[in-house]
Amino acid sequence: MKKKSALTISSPDELNKGLQHTSPITWVILIGILALLLAFLAWGMFTRIPAKLSGSATVTDGVATLHYKASDAKDIKAGQKVTINGKEAEILTVFKDTNTAQTTSFELENGDYTYYVVVKEIRPLDFLLGK
Numbered sequence: 001m002k003k004k005s006a007l008t009i010s011s012p013d014e015l016n017k018g019l020q021h022t023s024p025i026t027w028v029i030l031i032g033i034l035a036l037l038l039a040f041l042a043w044g045m046f047t048r049i050p051a052k053l054s055g056s057a058t059v060t061d062g063v064a065t066l067h068y069k070a071s072d073a074k075d076i077k078a079g080q081k082v083t084i085n086g087k088e089a090e091i092l093t094v095f096k097d098t099n100t101a102q103t104t105s106f107e108l109e110n111g112d113y114t115y116y117v118v119v120k121e122i123r124p125l126d127f128l129l130g131k
Contacts (some may be wrong), residue, residue, distance in 0.1 A: 044125035054116040057084055059108045064089065064099040066115055075119040076101055084108065084115045091117070 053072055057064045064084055068076055073096055080091045082103055089103040 025044065031079040044128065047122065047124055048121040049124060049127075050118045051120040051122060052083070052116045053119050054114060057082075057113045058111075059106055059113060062107065062109055064103040064106050064108075064113070065089070066103065066117075068099050068101070070099055072073040073085070073099060076117065080117050080119070081116050082115050084113045 017047070020117045053068070053075055055066060057066045059065075066076070066082065076091065076094055078091050078094050078101075081088055082091055083090070084106060085108055087106055087108065089106050091101050091103055094101045
């Protein structure tokens with residue numbers, strides 16, 4: 001195996017032999033990769049991914065009664081926003097003993113629906129960093 005070293009250079013003119021010229025396409029590729037990395041970093045910092053909890057709801061006279069699992073009780077709180085059929089309301093009262101909650105008025109017909117509540121929002125960057 002041959003090693004190049006500075007000792008094999010006999011004149012200052014030979015210093016340029018080891019240097020290579022970088023083509024413009026190499027710089028374009030490098031700048032493109034850096035731009036993608038910066039875009040991903042910005043997306044990870046400013047985007048929020050919602051963690052949703054869903055269940056069934058019964059609407060009677062404009063008031064929705066949300067039915068949730070006992071394991072979800074710690075995540076359901078008064079004051080949270082709930083979405084049913086594209087319409088949003090607020091949870092007014094939570095009944096821990098019956099695993100139900102009631103909302104403010106909805107402009108929906110009486111019946112059974114599916115609801116979801118955003119319980120937390122996560123930044124992708126925090127997820128990657130383990131926060």
